[in-house]
Amino acid sequence: MTTEPGIDARELIELVRVGAVLDPAGATAEELESSLDAADADWLERLLGLDDAEVEALAAAGANLPAAPARPTSSLDDDHAFAARLRALEAQSARIAGERRALLAQQVRRAIDAGGDTAMRVRELATIAGAELRVSDVAMERAMGEAVAIVEELPLTHAAACEGRLSASHLRVLDAETLPLRLDAGVAPEVRARVEAELVAIAETTTPSRLRRRARRIVDAALSAPLQQRHDAAREERHVRLHELPDGMCEVAARMPALLGAAILDRLTQAARALPPDDPRTIDQRRVDALAELLLCGQAPDDAHAASAITPVVTVTIPATALLADDGAAEPDPASLDGRMLVDPATARAIAAGAPGWDRLFLSPVTGRALAVDRYRPSAAQRRWLRARDGRCRFPGCGATAHRADADHTRDHAHGGPTADGNLAHLCRRHHTIKHATRWRVRQLPGGVLEWTSPTGTILTDEPEPPPRPRVPSFHDRQPALAGAPPSGLHPF
Numbered sequence: 001m002t003t004e005p006g007i008d009a010r011e012l013i014e015l016v017r018v019g020a021v022l023d024p025a026g027a028t029a030e031e032l033e034s035s036l037d038a039a040d041a042d043w044l045e046r047l048l049g050l051d052d053a054e055v056e057a058l059a060a061a062g063a064n065l066p067a068a069p070a071r072p073t074s075s076l077d078d079d080h081a082f083a084a085r086l087r088a089l090e091a092q093s094a095r096i097a098g099e100r101r102a103l104l105a106q107q108v109r110r111a112i113d114a115g116g117d118t119a120m121r122v123r124e125l126a127t128i129a130g131a132e133l134r135v136s137d138v139a140m141e142r143a144m145g146e147a148v149a150i151v152e153e154l155p156l157t158h159a160a161a162c163e164g165r166l167s168a169s170h171l172r173v174l175d176a177e178t179l180p181l182r183l184d185a186g187v188a189p190e191v192r193a194r195v196e197a198e199l200v201a202i203a204e205t206t207t208p209s210r211l212r213r214r215a216r217r218i219v220d221a222a223l224s225a226p227l228q229q230r231h232d233a234a235r236e237e238r239h240v241r242l243h244e245l246p247d248g249m250c251e252v253a254a255r256m257p258a259l260l261g262a263a264i265l266d267r268l269t270q271a272a273r274a275l276p277p278d279d280p281r282t283i284d285q286r287r288v289d290a291l292a293e294l295l296l297c298g299q300a301p302d303d304a305h306a307a308s309a310i311t312p313v314v315t316v317t318i319p320a321t322a323l324l325a326d327d328g329a330a331e332p333d334p335a336s337l338d339g340r341m342l343v344d345p346a347t348a349r350a351i352a353a354g355a356p357g358w359d360r361l362f363l364s365p366v367t368g369r370a371l372a373v374d375r376y377r378p379s380a381a382q383r384r385w386l387r388a389r390d391g392r393c394r395f396p397g398c399g400a401t402a403h404r405a406d407a408d409h410t411r412d413h414a415h416g417g418p419t420a421d422g423n424l425a426h427l428c429r430r431h432h433t434i435k436h437a438t439r440w441r442v443r444q445l446p447g448g449v450l451e452w453t454s455p456t457g458t459i460l461t462d463e464p465e466p467p468p469r470p471r472v473p474s475f476h477d478r479q480p481a482l483a484g485a486p487p488s489g490l491h492p493f
Contacts, residue, residue, distance in 0.1 A: 009036050017088065091164030098162030104147035117437075123430075124438040124455060131454045136397045138430070150175055153182050156196050160204070169208040174199055177215035186224030195222050231257070267294075383407065386424055389464045394450050395431035396460045402426040408435070410444040425450055 013036070016022065017029035027035070050058075111121040126141035133140070150171070151158050157174050160166045166174075178199065181192055195218060203211050223230065235257055243251040254261070265287075271294075272286030279286065386407055393400040405426040411417030423444060427435060434440055439455035448464045 014088065017092075087164075090167065094161055094164040094166070094168075097168065098158065101147040101158065102151055104144045105151035108144050108148040109152075120434075120437050123434055124440075127434060127438070127440060128454055128456055128458075130397055131452075131458050131460055132456075134397070136399075137395075137434075138398070146175065149182070154178065154196055156193075156200050160200050165204050166200070167208070170203045170211060173208045173212045173215065174203060177212060177219055180230065181219050181222060184223050184225065187222060191222055195219060382421065382424075385421065386426060389421075389448050390426040391465050392426070393428040393431055394425045394462050394464075395427060395434070396452055396462050398428060398431055400428035400430075404428070406432045408432055410442060410450070421448075422446070 009032075013029050013032050016027075016032060023032060107125055108122055111125060112118050114121065122144065123137070123141060126144060127137040129144075130137035130140040154174065157166065157171065161168075161171045174196075178192075178196065181187055181195060198218060199211070199215050202214055206214075238254075238256045240252065240254045243253060245251055268287040268290050269283070271290035272283050275281075275286055281289070387402045390402045390405075392398065392402055393405050405428045407424050408427045409417040409419070410423050410425055413419065417423050425444060425448065435442060441453045443451050445451055445461075450462045452460045452462065454460065
């Protein structure tokens with residue numbers, strides 16, 4: 001490889017590696033490095049064939065002779081190399097993220113400039129991108145909204161992030177903390193620009209957590225409305241959310257005034273510390289149990305799972321084997337809540353025992369196929385079967401529960417589509433609307449499989465999630481169950 005005078009070849013390779021420059025021949029950094037190593041080896045071999053006088057003559061003429069053998073690298077050298085390489089990778093990642101952000105913002109702006117139903121057009125673009133990347137279209141639409149907000153409303157922040165002067169964490173903090181400023185119509189554009197410039201300068205010298213604290217004070221001072229007025233408006237957005245976690249767990253998150261949140265935590269802490277000192281639970285476990293106690297029944301739960309106070313008002317699918325299993329037998333199959341979150345067998349049995357009434361769907365312990373439902377009525381049984389089959393919205397990538405979704409006719413009823421299991425599938429309201437209002441098309445194949453065709457022609461199939469497959473017990477595992485008759489009214493086979 002050749003370089004311009006005064007430019008070190010190794011430095012040029014590093015610039016190519018991080019994407020700062022491009023090789024005119026289109027070679028990668030690895031290819032350039034291999035070429036340089038080969039040239040150095042050839043030059044060294046030629047020098048070894050010369051005598052001392054010839055080497056001195058070359059040196060006097062200004063030839064590029066190999067440097068003296070390098071001293072062994074020290075730990076400090078390795079640290080510098082690590083830091084430099086990390087900076088280079090971060091700069092490259094920031095550049096790619098900036099290009100992605102600019103592309104998403106450009107497409108949103110294209111949809112806005114085209115006029116018409118902009119919201120539906122953006123949703124359609126989100127479904128196309130989500131299908132290509134195999135991610136939720138909801139998440140993609142959120143990313144598109146964030147991209148256009150940063151590119152168009154925070155140009156200095158976007159530029160600094162693209163140049164690698166801000167990390168992704170700094171970018172998220174600036175986006176979130178300046179949102180009130182960008183939504184405040186009473187703030188002049190020059191004030192917004194001044195605050196953004198100040199925050200970008202701070203972000204280049206501090207950590208995201210410290211940036212967040214300083215940004216809140218700076219933004220608060222620039223807002224046109226007093227804190228009380230803004231708090232009153234924000235208080236109207238209070239809500240509670242349920243987030244799924246692995247292992248049959250979840251996280252309950254509440255958005256509320258800070259004072260109430262601090263008071264609730266203090267109340268739970270007081271309840272946790274009032275328990276006897278020999279209580280084996282940790283302080284966090286005591287707080288959680290106290291929260292369940294106060295919300296559900298106002299008294300201490302009777303069981304270790306805090307399920308005694310739960311009256312089932314959601315769909316809990318419990319395999320018959322989970323109800324019949326003995327504590328000493330092999331681990332039974334898990335139940336599921338709304339077809340998504342796993343429920344441990346002990347809690348499932350406790351809920352089943354205390355439920356005043358519930359629709360039971362029994363599954364074959366061998367094939368997992370639904371065999372029967374009780375309280376049989378044609379329309380109700382059909383809905384129960386569809387909820388059990390689908391479990392969730394059937395649009396690719398969506399996880400909304402079937403319990404809150406529409407039972408949609410795959411082929412429109414108005415066009416002759418029958419109200420039959422083979423022509424029904426659950427779609428959440430968002431994707432039900434997308435199915436009818438955009439260029440997405442769907443047809444239902446045997447077995448409840450939906451074949452979706454995106455506006456760009458990509459074909460995606462969505463299969464019903466199979467019910468839990470019960471483990472077939474061995475002969476020895478079944479001995480206790482065979483010793484006595486099954487409970488009245490329950491027969492899993």
